[in-house]
Amino acid sequence: MKNFLDDDFLLESETAKKLYHDYASAMPIIDYHCHLPPDEIADNKTFANISRIWLNGDHYKWRAMRANGVNEAFVTGNASDREKFQKWAETVPYTLRNPLYHWTHLELQRYFGITDVLSPATADRIYDECSEKLSSPEYSVRSLLKKFKVEVVGTTDDPLDNLAHHQKIKQDDFGVKVLPSFRPDKAMNPDNVETLNAYIDQLTGVTGTTITTLDDYLDALKNRHDYFAANGSKLSDHGLDHIYAADYTDAEIVTIFKKIRGSEGLSTDENMKFRSALLHQFALWDHEKGWVQQYHVGALRNNNTRGLATLGPDTGWDSIGDFTHGKALSKFLDRLDTDNKLAKTIIYNSNPVNNSLFAAMTGNFNDGSVAGKIQFGSGWWFMDQKQGMIDQLNALSNIGLLSRLVGMLTDSRSFMSFPRHEYFRRILCNLLATDIENGELPNDIKWTGKIVQDICYNNAREYFGFYDSN
Missing domain, CATH: 3.20.20.140 (Metal-dependent hydrolases)
Incomplete structure (x- = not known):
């Protein structure tokens, strides 16, 4: 295997x-x-934070969250960025065989070096680690392109x-x-x-x-x-x-x-x-x-x-x-x-x-x-x-x-x-x-x-x- x-x-x-x-x-x-x-x-x-770069504007993820029964407040609404990320983390385990499952974990690996599977159990730690890295100049958009x-x-x-x-x-x-x-x-x-x-x-x-x-x-x-x-x-x-x-x-x-x-x-x-x-x-x-x-x-x-x-x-x-x-x-x-x-x-x-x-x-x-x-x-x-x-x-x-x-x-x-x-x-x-x-x-x-x-x-x-x- x-x-x-x-x-x-x-x-x-x-x-x-x-x-x-x-x-x-x-x-x-x-x-x-x-x-x-x-x-x-x-x-x-x-x-x-990770929600701002990862969830804002991404209607692929929004569709999956809605299909998973997530209220719109946590998709495009007024919920906090951390709360939206937590709802995405709750959704990810249910995206098995959807390309979002691959893309999500590829992106966590390639951008942040994170190999853990995203889930409710790992959500807070991954949110904090990614958000801390994103605050550095190495994660500005120009740096990411390069x-x-x-x-x-x-x-x-x-x-x-x-x-x-x-x-x-x-x-x-x-x-x-x-x-x-x-x-x-x-x-x-x-x-x-x-x-x-x-x-x-x-x-x-x-x-x-x-x-x-x-x-x-x-x-x-x-x-x-x-x-x-x-x-x-x-x-x-x-x-x-x-x-x-x-x-x-x-x-x-x-x-x-x-x-x-x-x-x-x-x-x-x-x-x-x-x-x-x-x-x-x-x-x-x-x-x-x-x-x-x-x-x-x-x-x-x-x-x-x-x-x-x-x-x-x-x-x-x-x-x-x-x-x-x-x-x-x-x-x-x-x-x-x-x-x-x-x-x-x-x-x-x-x-x-x-x-x-x-x-x-x-x-x-x-x-x-x-x-x-x-x-x-x-x-x-x-x-x-x-x-x-x-x-x-x-x-x-x-x-x-x-x-x-x-x-x-x-x-x-x-x-x-x-x-x-x-x-x-x-x-x-x-x-x-x-x-x-x-x-x-x-x-x-x-x-x-x-x-x-x-x-x-x-x-x-x-x-x-x-x-x-x-």
Whole structure:
């Protein structure tokens, strides 16, 4: 029987151990997509206790606590930080086989050197030990990034953001690149015309322009896209239920925008046309700048109306969606490719049922100009756990080129999430080693080790252009 979370965790053979320890483990991290708050990096924040860095904002843990019968006062409410931690410690033993069980103990080990299992019996001691360490400069957010050999952090930022925090980080030059990503979801969402108009009015203030017509709006958004590029951005990102690719004419979008500015509601057809037009336009700008565009699709968000009304979005009320993706995704990519204006693209899937569809679709638009130009992204959200990662890696292996994958990302709001890269690397090494052990791949450790290092780091370094002068 193996010990829990020992040095060979998830590594089931000597070949797997060799691939991980000799090739994967020491590779730096390029965390090209996450939701870390740039202001906390700019301020080099330290946290008063373990709850502040570990529980605040983590809707994965919140969902588990609610499922375990924990009152909301101890989840997002007014209970003290210690009380919230105690409730999390009560929940952890019940998370067996949930990825949170692995992540929790990996993080305790890698950040604090704590090998005890978190439970009500160990909660107070672990809380005190972690909180004491967190008060030291070695646990400031910049120190943590360097501790885990993070070279690049790609944040997720609204076009309205002035990027002042990114500018300060760049000026300080502390050894980690922290670069913005252009996330214009709010700019293309006409579900609530009043909300969109308020957003447009804010954009007016940010750009110092008057926005009356569609051209005014596009010019202002292009201004922000250019501003992001001037501040080091190399990526865009979109969080969508599905890709929008409705047919439309320019005249129709002009009319639709007039209706929006006139506070008129849109029909479903008009809504889809507006979204499709904006999404296409953003993609053209991405291609023009040589950016990588990311599409996170398939989540069914804000399912719990009462929870959403009380706490707002991104608080644990989202789930896997069952949208139909194939035709619209094909149409969207082909429309860009037809004009040879399809940028490097990563598409992330949240429903394992669609893995093969996404893996096959990305292969349709690789044109030989860039290795792995169109990527089926790593397991995302509900799939960034052991089986989800294996499913994604297998689908990509079967239909595309696993060897060209640009690796893992945290997609996290927490500075405690970097062991997810280790988790992914161990799973990857074990998967390849199993094929070697079974005689399905040659016992060429040197070559396979190179592929492992490429997936963990080298492919991302080459693909994104983060190290190009800017």
